[in-house]
Each structure stands twice: as structure tokens, then as C-alpha cells.
Amino acid sequence: MAECPETGARAGELVTPHGIIETPVFMPVGTAATVKAMSPKEMAEIETQILLSNTYHLYLRPGAELVEEAGGLHRFMNWNGPILTDSGGFQVFSLAGINKILEDGVEFVSHLDGSRHFMTPELATQTQEKLGSDIAMCFDQCVKLPCTREEAGKSVDRTLRWAARCQSIHRREDQALFGIVQGALYDDLRVKCAEKLIDMDFPGYSIGGLSVGESHQEMYRILDLLNPVMPKGKPRYLMGVGYPTNLVEGVARGVDMFDCVLPTRNGRNGTLLTSRGKFNIKHSRFTHDWGPIDPDCDCYACREFSRAYVRHLYRSGEMLSARLCSWHNLRFLISLMKRARQSILDGVFPAFRAEFHRLFGESNPL
Structure with missing residues (x-):
């Protein structure tokens, strides 16, 4: 791995069962097992290294069992490169007014047909194992900004408990499970969450709960805070960030991986x-x-x-x-x-x- 001595920007390689990812990298979002308006062949032509798909949406339609029957996401969508799946946590928690957060998981109503579902850390993990992604995410609790310190603290504690539950049930040796750092804009909560997850020894770490309404400077402050805390030898993924300025400044603060719907939505x-x-x-x-x-x-x-x-x-x-x-x-x-x-x-x-x-x-x- 090469590192910029002035900023801490990193150039590394992430090895997956479906290829080596050269970082820093932007991951196009294929929410429902497709990048909107683009074919897999076209994605390869623009040198896409890794795609992201959404566990929540695929869980609801067509269902993880059908994807598993097809041979996993790679065969289902005819993409031979690496795939990362998020846990569905952000989508579940963004359904304001139609979800109920409990210690065991989250009860939510499908945006498709109004059916009721209960997503647990165990189910989120098992769903991603059925999807067969190269990189999976722990089920976490993301809070909206602004939030109180008490709300952020409860979110961190629950995220840590759920991360342990995800890790304990995860079985696929060909799939890397990343922990997710929460803590809103509270420095001590961010550091606490990062350090506890590092103690659990995940193969990679995501930074969640940013790009949800905070200023660019607030985002950069949290990244500056976490940069020296995160392990140097493991990948760091800033979730849901795709504006060009944020990408370059994220790289300058030691981030390796980014994703966002911005390029296709804006397009x-x-x-x-x-x-x-x-x-x-x-x-x-x-x-x-x-x-x-x-x-x-x-x-x-x-x-x-x-x-x-x-x-x-x-x-x-x-x-x-x-x-x-x-x-x-x-x-x-x-x-x-x-x-x-x-x-x-x-x-x-x-x-x-x-x-x-x-x-x-x-x-x-x-």
C-alpha cells in the first residue's frame, strides 16, 4: 500500500473471490441487481471494478432465495466482477413512520405492497450470504441528523450489539463482513464505535451516518477524527458519498471506497x-x-x-x-x-x- 505522507491518502489493493480491487475506488450502485440505464458489458467498458447492490430491495423483490437459486448475484445479473451488498439498515431506518425499532431488529412495512416484515441482524446477514456478494455489511442503526447525544449513543450501542450478532452467525468464508462505524457528529461516540468494532477484528470497516444532511466541513471533521483511529491494513468505506469534491477530500482523509446513486440519478x-x-x-x-x-x-x-x-x-x-x-x-x-x-x-x-x-x-x- 502506498500512502501520501502529507494527507494520509492511500492506494491499495483489496483481494476478493471475483478479482482484485485497486483503491481508492468508486462503486456504482445497482440497487435492484442492475445499474440504472447501464448493461454489465457497458459497466465493464468504463472500467467498473466493483458494484453495489441493495439487500433491502433484493430481499423484498425478487427474494434472496430466487437469487440463490440462480447461482447468486453474479450469475443472476451476469456480472463477473466483485459485488458489495449493504445490509438494508439505511433503507429500513429511512422508512420514517412505518418502522418500529426493537432490540431484536426492526419491524417495517414494505414500500411495494404494504406487507409487514421483521429484519434482524441474523436475517440481514443470512440474506447477504444467499445473495453471494463478495463483501457484506453488518446490520446497523443509522440515525437522522440532527439528533441528540442520547439518540446517537443508543444507536452506537445497538449497532455494536448487532455487529456482534452478525459476526457470530456469518459463515461464508468467501465473503468479507464489514463493521459499520456510527456515532452521528459526536466525536467521542464515533471513536468509541470504531474502537469497539476494531476489537472485534472485522476484515474491513464502513463509515455510516454521513452524507445525511450535515455540512461538508462536518463530514470532513469526522473523517479527520477517524483517519488515525482506523487500522492501516484494512479497507475503509465511506457509505453513500459520491459528489466529486467529497470523493477527493475523502481520499485525502484515508478513505478507500465510496458509493452513491448520484451519477445515475443526476444523469x-x-x-x-x-x-x-x-x-x-x-x-x-x-x-x-x-x-x-x-x-x-x-x-x-x-x-x-x-x-x-x-x-x-x-x-x-x-x-x-x-x-x-x-x-x-x-x-x-x-x-x-x-x-x-x-x-x-x-x-x-x-x-x-x-x-x-x-x-x-x-x-x-x-
């Missing part, structure tokens, strides 16, 4: 991430713009089509617009992490970081 809405900022393709100034989406991008959308054409597709309601915009956004984030990795290996990450901020900024100069 469907016409918002594009580029090396020189973000913009929305529906703006009238692109009507006669014959340049590529991003002159610095090598993706299919940028090589073959103009901004004027993509704008026409979007305004016409053509599904190709969502595909091309998603295609570009995904490639942009994957490429951004590849370039960050190379800069760490080359010993120039601080310069890479500064140049990224200079060009990307928060405005749109295109």
Missing part, C-alpha cells in the same frame, strides 16, 4: 459532472454547442456526441439521454478515483487535489 435529470464543474444539459446555452460533454473525458458519450445533441435528446424525452448522461457521470467518477490513485502512487496527490479543486470548483464555467 436521468440531465445534470452532468465534468472536470470543469457540473452543469445541466437542458440549459438553452447548449442548443448550438457542438463540443463534447467533457473535453477531458474518454467515455462513449463524450467521444461520439455533442452537448447540442444530448440536450435535444433530453428535451425530447428520449431514454438515450438518460443513458448517455449516466454513462458519462459514472465514467467521470471512476476515472477520478483512478487518477487519484495514480497520483498517490506517483507521490503527487497534493498537487492532484489542488488542481482538481481549481478546475472543478462549485460553479460551471462551461
Whole structure:
């Protein structure tokens, strides 16, 4: 593993049964065993290393048993690379008003048909084993921000108890189970949760409960706090974060893995991430713009089509617009992490970081 002596940014390798993942890495989200608007072949073409799928959604439809019958997620969705599954904890807890948190687990109502279910740490773990992902997550309790110290403390204690239950029942030797650090924005609770999970000796650690309404600076403060606490020899995964600035700053604080629905969700809405900022393709100034989406991008959308054409597709309601915009956004984030990795290996990450901020900024100069 290479490390930037100035920032702590890391370039490593994570070995899984379905391939080696070079970190730092962005993981596209395939919620229901597919990345929206993209085929597995296309995901491979943009150099996707690992995909994320959602335990909650797959548990409800089509059911873990059906996926297991197909031979696991890899065969079910025809993806030969590594897959990470989240525990479903965030989705369960985000169903405000239709769930009930108990010590044994969470009683919730399906958003699909109103049926009632009870998700426990054991069931979340066994479901992920049936799905056959390379990396699974412990079932945890994520609290909404802002929250009181008492609420955050109870969440941490329950997360730790549930992590122990997940670990005790986990049986698949070909699947790595990660613990999840909670604690909201309370420094001592974050450190407590991290240290207790480290004592349990998980193969990797996730940082949950961020990108849920806090400021960027609050996120960075928690990452700065955890950076020296987390084991150097194990992967660190910041959950649900995908904005380019947050990715680069997360890498600068020792994070190895990221995921988010942002690139495809933004793509469907016409918002594009580029090396020189973000913009929305529906703006009238692109009507006669014959340049590529991003002159610095090598993706299919940028090589073959103009901004004027993509704008026409979007305004016409053509599904190709969502595909091309998603295609570009995904490639942009994957490429951004590849370039960050190379800069760490080359010993120039601080310069890479500064140049990224200079060009990307928060405005749109295109």
C-alpha cells in the first residue's frame, strides 16, 4: 500500500473471490441487481471494478432465495466482477413512520405492497450470504441528523450489539463482513464505535451516518477524527458519498471506497459532472454547442456526441439521454478515483487535489 505522507491518502489493493480491487475506488450502485440505464458489458467498458447492490430491495423483490437459486448475484445479473451488498439498515431506518425499532431488529412495512416484515441482524446477514456478494455489511442503526447525544449513543450501542450478532452467525468464508462505524457528529461516540468494532477484528470497516444532511466541513471533521483511529491494513468505506469534491477530500482523509446513486440519478435529470464543474444539459446555452460533454473525458458519450445533441435528446424525452448522461457521470467518477490513485502512487496527490479543486470548483464555467 502506498500512502501520501502529507494527507494520509492511500492506494491499495483489496483481494476478493471475483478479482482484485485497486483503491481508492468508486462503486456504482445497482440497487435492484442492475445499474440504472447501464448493461454489465457497458459497466465493464468504463472500467467498473466493483458494484453495489441493495439487500433491502433484493430481499423484498425478487427474494434472496430466487437469487440463490440462480447461482447468486453474479450469475443472476451476469456480472463477473466483485459485488458489495449493504445490509438494508439505511433503507429500513429511512422508512420514517412505518418502522418500529426493537432490540431484536426492526419491524417495517414494505414500500411495494404494504406487507409487514421483521429484519434482524441474523436475517440481514443470512440474506447477504444467499445473495453471494463478495463483501457484506453488518446490520446497523443509522440515525437522522440532527439528533441528540442520547439518540446517537443508543444507536452506537445497538449497532455494536448487532455487529456482534452478525459476526457470530456469518459463515461464508468467501465473503468479507464489514463493521459499520456510527456515532452521528459526536466525536467521542464515533471513536468509541470504531474502537469497539476494531476489537472485534472485522476484515474491513464502513463509515455510516454521513452524507445525511450535515455540512461538508462536518463530514470532513469526522473523517479527520477517524483517519488515525482506523487500522492501516484494512479497507475503509465511506457509505453513500459520491459528489466529486467529497470523493477527493475523502481520499485525502484515508478513505478507500465510496458509493452513491448520484451519477445515475443526476444523469436521468440531465445534470452532468465534468472536470470543469457540473452543469445541466437542458440549459438553452447548449442548443448550438457542438463540443463534447467533457473535453477531458474518454467515455462513449463524450467521444461520439455533442452537448447540442444530448440536450435535444433530453428535451425530447428520449431514454438515450438518460443513458448517455449516466454513462458519462459514472465514467467521470471512476476515472477520478483512478487518477487519484495514480497520483498517490506517483507521490503527487497534493498537487492532484489542488488542481482538481481549481478546475472543478462549485460553479460551471462551461
